[in-house]
Amino acid sequence: MEExxxxxxxxxxxEVEKKWxxxxxxxxxxxxxxxxxRKPFSVVIPPPNITGKLHMGHALxxxxxxxxxxxxxxxxxxxxxxxxxxxxxxxxxxxxxxELKKKEGLTRYDLGREEFLKRVWKWKEEYGDRIVTQLKxxxxxxxxxxxxxxxxxxxxxxxxxxxxxxYEKGLIYKGTRIIxxxxxxxxxxxxxxxxxxxxDGHLWYVKYPIExxxxxxxxxxxxxxxxxxxxxxxxxxxxxxRYKDLVGKQVRLPIMDRxxxxxxxxxxxxxxxxxxxxxxxxxxxxxxxxxxxxKLDSITVIxxxxxxxxxxxxxxxxxxYECRKNIVKDLDDLGLLVKIEDAPHAVGHCQRCxxxxxxxxxxxxxxxxxxxxxxxxxxxxxxxxxxxPNRFTKTYTTWMxxxxxxxxSRQIWWGHRIPVWYCDDCGAQMASRTDLTECPKCxxxxxxxxxxxxxxxxxxxxxxxxxxGWPDKTDELKQFYPTSVLVxxxxxxxxxxxxMITLGMEFMKDIPFHHVFIHGLVRxxxxxxxSKSLGxxxxxxxxxxxxxxxxxxxxxxxxxTPGNDMRFYWNRIEATRNFANKIWNxxxxxxxNLDGYxxxxxxxxxxxxxxxxxxxxxxxxxxxxxxxxxFELGEAGRLIYDFIWGExxxxxxxxxxxxxxxxxxxxxxxxxxxxxxxxLGDAMKLLHPYMPFITEEIWQHLPHEGSSxxxxxxxxxxxxxxxxxxxxxxxxxxxxxxxxxxMRAEVNAAPGKKAPAIILADETFRPxxxxxxxxxxxxxxxxxxxxxxxxxxxxxxxxxxxVNGAKVYLPLKGLIDVEKELARLQKEAxxxxxxxxxVEGKLSNENFLSKAPEAVVEKERTKKTEIETRLNGLNEQxxxxxxx
RNA sequence: GGAACUAUAGCUCAGAUGGUUAGAGUACCACGUUGACAUCGUGGGGGUCACUGGUUCGAGUCCAGUUAGUUCCACCA
Numbered sequence: 001m002e003e004x005x006x007x008x009x010x011x012x013x014x015e016v017e018k019k020w021x022x023x024x025x026x027x028x029x030x031x032x033x034x035x036x037x038r039k040p041f042s043v044v045i046p047p048p049n050i051t052g053k054l055h056m057g058h059a060l061x062x063x064x065x066x067x068x069x070x071x072x073x074x075x076x077x078x079x080x081x082x083x084x085x086x087x088x089x090x091x092x093x094x095x096x097x098x099e100l101k102k103k104e105g106l107t108r109y110d111l112g113r114e115e116f117l118k119r120v121w122k123w124k125e126e127y128g129d130r131i132v133t134q135l136k137x138x139x140x141x142x143x144x145x146x147x148x149x150x151x152x153x154x155x156x157x158x159x160x161x162x163x164x165x166x167y168e169k170g171l172i173y174k175g176t177r178i179i180x181x182x183x184x185x186x187x188x189x190x191x192x193x194x195x196x197x198x199x200d201g202h203l204w205y206v207k208y209p210i211e212x213x214x215x216x217x218x219x220x221x222x223x224x225x226x227x228x229x230x231x232x233x234x235x236x237x238x239x240x241x242r243y244k245d246l247v248g249k250q251v252r253l254p255i256m257d258r259x260x261x262x263x264x265x266x267x268x269x270x271x272x273x274x275x276x277x278x279x280x281x282x283x284x285x286x287x288x289x290x291x292x293x294x295k296l297d298s299i300t301v302i303x304x305x306x307x308x309x310x311x312x313x314x315x316x317x318x319x320x321y322e323c324r325k326n327i328v329k330d331l332d333d334l335g336l337l338v339k340i341e342d343a344p345h346a347v348g349h350c351q352r353c354x355x356x357x358x359x360x361x362x363x364x365x366x367x368x369x370x371x372x373x374x375x376x377x378x379x380x381x382x383x384x385x386x387x388x389p390n391r392f393t394k395t396y397t398t399w400m401x402x403x404x405x406x407x408x409s410r411q412i413w414w415g416h417r418i419p420v421w422y423c424d425d426c427g428a429q430m431a432s433r434t435d436l437t438e439c440p441k442c443x444x445x446x447x448x449x450x451x452x453x454x455x456x457x458x459x460x461x462x463x464x465x466x467x468x469g470w471p472d473k474t475d476e477l478k479q480f481y482p483t484s485v486l487v488x489x490x491x492x493x494x495x496x497x498x499x500m501i502t503l504g505m506e507f508m509k510d511i512p513f514h515h516v517f518i519h520g521l522v523r524x525x526x527x528x529x530x531s532k533s534l535g536x537x538x539x540x541x542x543x544x545x546x547x548x549x550x551x552x553x554x555x556x557x558x559x560x561t562p563g564n565d566m567r568f569y570w571n572r573i574e575a576t577r578n579f580a581n582k583i584w585n586x587x588x589x590x591x592x593n594l595d596g597y598x599x600x601x602x603x604x605x606x607x608x609x610x611x612x613x614x615x616x617x618x619x620x621x622x623x624x625x626x627x628x629x630x631f632e633l634g635e636a637g638r639l640i641y642d643f644i645w646g647e648x649x650x651x652x653x654x655x656x657x658x659x660x661x662x663x664x665x666x667x668x669x670x671x672x673x674x675x676x677x678x679x680l681g682d683a684m685k686l687l688h689p690y691m692p693f694i695t696e697e698i699w700q701h702l703p704h705e706g707s708s709x710x711x712x713x714x715x716x717x718x719x720x721x722x723x724x725x726x727x728x729x730x731x732x733x734x735x736x737x738x739x740x741x742x743m744r745a746e747v748n749a750a751p752g753k754k755a756p757a758i759i760l761a762d763e764t765f766r767p768x769x770x771x772x773x774x775x776x777x778x779x780x781x782x783x784x785x786x787x788x789x790x791x792x793x794x795x796x797x798x799x800x801x802x803v804n805g806a807k808v809y810l811p812l813k814g815l816i817d818v819e820k821e822l823a824r825l826q827k828e829a830x831x832x833x834x835x836x837x838x839v840e841g842k843l844s845n846e847n848f849l850s851k852a853p854e855a856v857v858e859k860e861r862t863k864k865t866e867i868e869t870r871l872n873g874l875n876e877q878x879x880x881x882x883x884x
Numbered sequence: 885g886g887a888a889c890u891a892u893a894g895c896u897c898a899g900a901u902g903g904u905u906a907g908a909g910u911a912c913c914a915c916g917u918u919g920a921c922a923u924c925g926u927g928g929g930g931g932u933c934a935c936u937g938g939u940u941c942g943a944g945u946c947c948a949g950u951u952a953g954u955u956c957c958a959c960c961a
Binding site (some may be wrong): 007009010011091138163196203220221222223224235237268269271272274275276277278279280284285286287289345346347359391392393394395398399404412490492493494520525527536558559560561563564565566567569570571574575577578579580581582584585586587588590591593627630632634638641642645646649650653658659715738741742743744745746748752754778781800829838845846847848849850851852853854856860863 | 886887888889891895896897898899901903907908909910911914915916917918919921923924925926927928940941948953954955956957958959960961
């Protein structure tokens with residue numbers, strides 16, 4: 001062994017990845033200043049929460065972005081990928097509160113607003129960029145110089161501007177309405193932050209005595225008996241004959257002993273329950289509506305703490321669920337409980353803490369959405385903003401069409417405080433871009449700011465432009481807005497995408513991005529969602545440690561299709577790792593045979609193999625690029641994989657070995673070296689967006705121009721090098737070689753040793769075989785190869801295969817089991833006959849001939865001839881065998 | 885109650901504008917250490933493309949319906 005080369009046989013990503021990431025940072029490749037002369041390509045990262053820990057979703061999301069960004073950077077676009085993170089108001093506050101409770105046994109109220117916020121900032125400084133560090137280990141090429149945080153001064157200014165501007169237009173208002181209240185988080189929530197799930201519930205049927213009529217009752221069904229103290233009416237459908245005479249009368253509300261009216265309202269479904277509904281405007285959104293229509297009072301019986309208020313009489317102070325039990329019991333004791341039915345019930349839960357959300361009447365800030373969404377819907381419907389895959393357009397537009405006003409105030413401290421001040425003296429309410437110290441109306445110093453903070457999504461909704469300096473008119477904004485593409489999961493279309501489009505159209509009068517590239521979820525091997533509670537999450541960093549970021553990235557991108565969920569399979573990780581190792585060894589082979597290589601040295605003309613691989617390379621470049629243009633990242637990746645492994649490694653490298661090993665002919669050797677470098681180099685470029693590290697490592701070893709593959713120009717397909725004749729010739733040779741291998745394996749002939757073969761080729765391909773005998777000898781493990789004309793008589797005692805353009809024989813005297821061989825040939829012939837029948841059927845169909853395009857018909861004709869030739873060859877051979 | 889998605893080899897998945905002998909990886913079987921790679925090579929078996937109709941010269945691909953599964957939206961007490 002004279003293996004002087006010290007490149008390891010097995011690729012070890014750990015060190016390589018660390019090295020190159022540092023190198024890229026050091027050279028500032030991720031950062032590009034604004035260059036108005038070049039086409040922009042910009043992406044803003046979906047900002048991870050500062051509380052976040054990297055999970056598979058992030059890995060997928062950011063790899064997708066990185067592939068697009070790296071590709072466009074290589075294409076020469078003025079590329080900007082802006083990173084950052086989100087303060088995540090409620091989520092972060094909960095986290096810090098938990099820590100405070102655990103470590104010091106304190107609540108935020110113990111500390112007070114100012115001190116508590118100091119703690120959150122401290123927490124943010126300590127842990128806030130942990131996720132950013134984790135992202136870096138994936139190899140993503142964000143411009144870290146442009147990193148933003150939603151609570152930065154600049155972004156906070158944008159929030160102020162947006163709020164005040166909407167306020168001045170009357171699109172933000174303060175109102176007292178029924179809202180979603182989390183009794184655990186003690187804050188209002190928007191509709192999208194409430195997750196509905198079917199819980200096991202019951203329907204309690206309760207008799208309400210009708211006033212003035214002895215022993216007559218109206219029976220209602222309720223899933224929430226604890227709200228009975230808040231009832232202010234009972235409603236029936238106006239067309240319900242059962243109850244027509246009762247409308248206008250009153251019932252005596254059980255327990256509370258209060259008279260409430262019986263009203264008629266369309267809302268009531270005659271067929272459901274008893275057809276009579278108790279109305280509690282303060283604790284049910286529907287009842288609230290009915291209450292508005294019927295001008296009913298509303299009585300709040302459940303407080304902000306989830307406990308019964310004094311309006312509930314003797315239940316005051318009880319927890320809402322405890323009260324439920326007690327009321328049911330009391331009703332039973334009174335003989336008013338008719339029956340209890342099991343009934344699944346859709347109950348709203350807080351997205352953050354999962355406690356049951358309570359509908360309550362409360363004074364909050366809202367954004368009036370209807371006037372805003374018009375432009376946001378239009379720009380999607382007319383295609384200015386394009387969802388990929390397209391089906392998410394419908395998800396988006398139907399949601400937007402049914403939009404309700406957006407509750408944006410939160411009773412939390414961490415976040416952007418609502419920029420509204422109230423004058424204690426004159427009662428004025430004013431929104432202001434700057435902090436106020438006195439009332440602009442009466443000049444009183446007795447003013448105070450609204451206590452609430454804004455929904456986190458209000459600031460994230462401004463992200464595509466606030467990050468580039470809005471409301472200032474910066475160069476960045478001019479160049480990079482609208483951004484090119486937004487990459488995100490389908491789970492936050494409503495939370496985030498919809499808001500960005502809405503607010504972008506409002507404030508920038510332009511779309512925030514041209515494409516929304518939606519991906520699915522990464523699930524576990526059984527297809528379950530990865531979650532903390534199941535403990536089935538796989539840490540991306542663990543995969544990176546064990547197999548490298550390149551492997552994780554490639555695995556996440558290939559083997560699934562845009563917008564669909566995918567499963568995480570260790571076994572696919574291993575397969576991808578093997579691919580990385582394959583690339584590694586192919587380049588290792590190249591490097592070991594590159595000694596004395598001089599790109600300028602005199603070269604021999606290209607051989608068939610050279611022309612073939614160069615032709616295949618051009619097609620690969622063309623197809624990969626067009627798949628990338630259509631966001632078909634998985635398909636593009638697959639093409640690169642197939643090209644490298646299936647064509648370069650399996651065929652080309654094997655074919656050029658003799659030339660590389662033979663130092664007696666330097667010109668031929670130089671040609672092989674040149675083509676190998678060219679093909680590997682371009683392949684590395686195509687693969688670079690997917691596997692940035694290993695491609696950089698290899699590219700740096702290969703002869704190259706420039707300082708990094710990541711800024712090397714993206715390959716352009718050279719049409720002049722695409723050669724159909726060459727590809728056809730190689731295909732025939734490859735088919736013949738495969739036929740030889742196949743036959744030898746069938747009879748297990750001379751395993752590992754060379755054996756003779758005979759090929760009778762037709763006139764088109766005979767010269768090809770003659771010129772490249774050694775291809776067949778080498779890859780078919782053949783010693784003597786006898787060539788002849790396809791019209792020559794077939795050799796006796798030989799196994800046969802017929803491929804398009806040639807007949808292949810293995811003279812395996814003694815090894816052939818005539819019966820088995822006949823069976824094998826018969827099977828082949830049967831297949832060919834079946835196929836022939838189908839083709840003939842087509843070709844004898846008048847409709848096919850007249851209606852199908854000429855090219856398709858022609859194709860069928862050639863197919864027919866080919867099959868016939870093959871079939872004849874097989875039949876001939878079988879006849880001969882039968883004579884033996 | 886609406887809507888979307890999925891259904892292709894034992895398993896995980898690809899199959900753009902309808903025309904391939906329907907593919908890959910993995911698993912399985914056989915053979916193989918020829919100077920990149922056993923994280924490898926060669927060969928093989930394995931699919932009535934969920935079902936039923938329709939459109940078409942031609943359907944895994946388009947349309948309608950059925951079944952099964954997943955998900956999102958929705959105020960039925």
